[in-house]
Amino acid sequence: MTLEHIPVLIVGGGGAGLTASAALSRLGIESVLVNALPTTSVLPKAHVVNQRAMEVLRELGIAGAVYRQGTPPEHMRATAWYAGFGGNRRNAGRLIARMQSWGAGGQDPYWALASACPSTNLPQIRLEPIMRRRAEELAPGRVRFAHELTDFSNDSEGVTAVVDDKTKGTEYKIRAQYMLACDGGKTVGPKLGIALDGPRNLAREVSIHMSADLSRWCGDPDVLIRWIWHPETGSLGVLVPMGPDHWGPHSEEWVYHLNYPSDDPRALDDARVEADMRAALGIADHPVTIHCISRWALEGVVAARFREGRIFLAGDAAHRHPPTGGLGLNSAINDVHNLTWKLAAVIKGYAGADLLDSYEPERRAVAAQNVQRSVENALNQFGFREVLGLDPEAGAEANWKQLDRLFGEQPEDVAHRRKILRAIASQSMEFNEHNVEYGFSFSSNAIVSEQTAMPAPDAVRVYTPSTRPGAPLPHADLEDADGVSRPLMDLVSPGHFLLIAGENGEQWCDAAKSVAKDLDVPLEAVRIGHIEGDYRDPRCAWLRQRGISDQGAVLVRPDRVVAWRSLEAVSNATSVLESVLLKILGRS
Numbered sequence: 016m017t018l019e020h021i022p023v024l025i026v027g028g029g030g031a032g033l034t035a036s037a038a039l040s041r042l043g044i045e046s047v048l049v050n051a052l053p054t055t056s057v058l059p060k061a062h063v064v065n066q067r068a069m070e071v072l073r074e075l076g077i078a079g080a081v082y083r084q085g086t087p088p089e090h091m092r093a094t095a096w097y098a099g100f101g102g103n104r105r106n107a108g109r110l111i112a113r114m115q116s117w118g119a120g121g122q123d124p125y126w127a128l129a130s131a132c133p134s135t136n137l138p139q140i141r142l143e144p145i146m147r148r149r150a151e152e153l154a155p156g157r158v159r160f161a162h163e164l165t166d167f168s169n170d171s172e173g174v175t176a177v178v179d180d181k182t183k184g185t186e187y188k189i190r191a192q193y194m195l196a197c198d199g200g201k202t203v204g205p206k207l208g209i210a211l212d213g214p215r216n217l218a219r220e221v222s223i224h225m226s227a228d229l230s231r232w233c234g235d236p237d238v239l240i241r242w243i244w245h246p247e248t249g250s251l252g253v254l255v256p257m258g259p260d261h262w263g264p265h266s267e268e269w270v271y272h273l274n275y276p277s278d279d280p281r282a283l284d285d286a287r288v289e290a291d292m293r294a295a296l297g298i299a300d301h302p303v304t305i306h307c308i309s310r311w312a313l314e315g316v317v318a319a320r321f322r323e324g325r326i327f328l329a330g331d332a333a334h335r336h337p338p339t340g341g342l343g344l345n346s347a348i349n350d351v352h353n354l355t356w357k358l359a360a361v362i363k364g365y366a367g368a369d370l371l372d373s374y375e376p377e378r379r380a381v382a383a384q385n386v387q388r389s390v391e392n393a394l395n396q397f398g399f400r401e402v403l404g405l406d407p408e409a410g411a412e413a414n415w416k417q418l419d420r421l422f423g424e425q426p427e428d429v430a431h432r433r434k435i436l437r438a439i440a441s442q443s444m445e446f447n448e449h450n451v452e453y454g455f456s457f458s459s460n461a462i463v464s465e466q467t468a469m470p471a472p473d474a475v476r477v478y479t480p481s482t483r484p485g486a487p488l489p490h491a492d493l494e495d496a497d498g499v500s501r502p503l504m505d506l507v508s509p510g511h512f513l514l515i516a517g518e519n520g521e522q523w524c525d526a527a528k529s530v531a532k533d534l535d536v537p538l539e540a541v542r543i544g545h546i547e548g549d550y551r552d553p554r555c556a557w558l559r560q561r562g563i564s565d566q567g568a569v570l571v572r573p574d575r576v577v578a579w580r581s582l583e584a585v586s587n588a589t590s591v592l593e594s595v596l597l598k599i600l601g602r603s
Contacts, residue, residue: 031330102297369601518544
């Protein structure tokens with residue numbers, strides 16, 4: 016066998032692996048990505064890409080392509096619940112309730128203030144090809160699909176992997192300093208004996224990817240996800256547009272998700288699944304072209320550990336979520352965003368190996384929270400059936416009588432409707448989970464922590480920007496000396512630390528220059544003030560949330576997480592900053 020030497024081997028070519036490949040390339044670190052299948056995903060999986068993940072894709076240079084191909088904001092401002100879909104019943108397809116979702120397509124000012132990047136929606140089968148093209152552009156010949164990892168060993172100096180090149184029918188070896196397992200937990204984790212713990216088989220899901228003109232039944236062009244209660248089955252179905260050329264009611268493709276009991280044999284029969292889909296939607300023999308029927312179990316599991324020596328688990332290999340809340344793909348992207356700059360720092364020699372110990376405590380805590388939130392979102396959705404009074408055993412007529420009550424004018428019907436609307440309002444825990452996306456706080460050896468509490472008026476819904484160490488860098492639109500606007504996030508160069516001083520924090524900027532030279536660390540420094548500084552803060556957005564005086568400083572890591580801050584000036588800025596960086600970088 017031939018033997019290749021490479022700093023990082025990436026196993027898996029999904030969202031996590033492709034992000035890792037592109038990120039490492041931009042950090043100047045060579046990698047090889049191997050993926051057993053010949054193409055990116057053909058299954059209609061994740062689709063909502065939240066603000067924090069879009070910031071990462073902006074860094075990688077593909078946010079524009081994702082926005083252009085994704086759902087226009089006017090078609091993803093809300094989610095809604097309906098009584099049936101098609102058919103001849105008087106209330107078939109009638110709206111029960113609607114809710115603004117994911118920043119209301121840019122209309123929610125609090126979401127707009129949180130990031131330069133709005134959320135978007137692009138199915139994974141269309142997102143991954145964009146990511147793959149970018150990864151191949153940055154690392155020609157090193158993104159290898161139809162190359163399968165068949166064996167590996169992990170020692171104190173690195174990882175030796177055996178790869179099967181399916182295009183040639185030959186095997187070769189790769190010797191890497193580090194390996195990223197982004198393989199969905201198929202190979203690496205099981206061989207390492209890393210268990211995935213948490214609830215499994217919460218429900219059996221069947222997803223139907225199809226082409227169909229459903230515009231005659233789909234009103235509400237601003238609704239992205241339709242939650243449809245079916246009296247025929249007493250169960251909940253979910254209808255999601257897939258584009259690709261039109262969105263909203265005129266989407267050419269759709270995914271419909273059916274729920275079955277975990278032991279129901281009907282879920283295994285394609286013909287029965289299609290018949291159930293047609294009956295539930297009430298579309299009879301309306302023309303439908305089915306592209307794919309996929310089956311999966313609803314589960315919420317987290318790996319017992321995210322690291323084994325020089326091997327790191329990320330994405331679905333480390334955590335699997337119910338789709339409710341759209342946290343799976345977004346968590347995967349942020350896993351590798353957290354890890355890749357640390358690998359680059361260690362490989363380039365300006366950080367100690369102890370820096371890598373921060374990956375697991377930082378990301379596992381967030382992943383566990385996200386999995387828990389996803390499970391709770393799903394269970395809350397399922398719980399609506401009891402509140403509605405639907406019964407899978409009662410039959411269509413009895414269930415329709417219950418749904419018809421939602422639109423009645425009798426006093427008891429009005430009270431019932433208000434009860435239902437209150438229950439549905441609680442699902443803002445899924446569609447307005449802004450603090451879940453942004454309100455995390457890392458705690459590890461790569462953070463100089465403070466004994467201050469994270470602001471949390473609502474632990475799920477209300478994100479309060481903060482420069483408390485461990486928090487993500489808040490957003491602000493700045494102006495340079497020529498009046499050119501740019502978001503604060505763009506000041507953080509790939510792989511570089513950024514020290515942000517107040518407008519009168521010259522001593523910190525001088526200290527940063529000295530420390531960067533003495534420690535050979537990529538560290539930049541700027542002063543930001545409303546009127547004075549290297550950048551102006553015209554709306555006082557940074558001033559409101561910086562948490563420091565005009566002579567203080569905030570140190571931001573390459574992943575745009577606050578690592579440390581000084582509220583005021585100090586007499587020995589250079590030695591303080593040097594000590595802080597040595598700690599964060601794991602250098603004695």
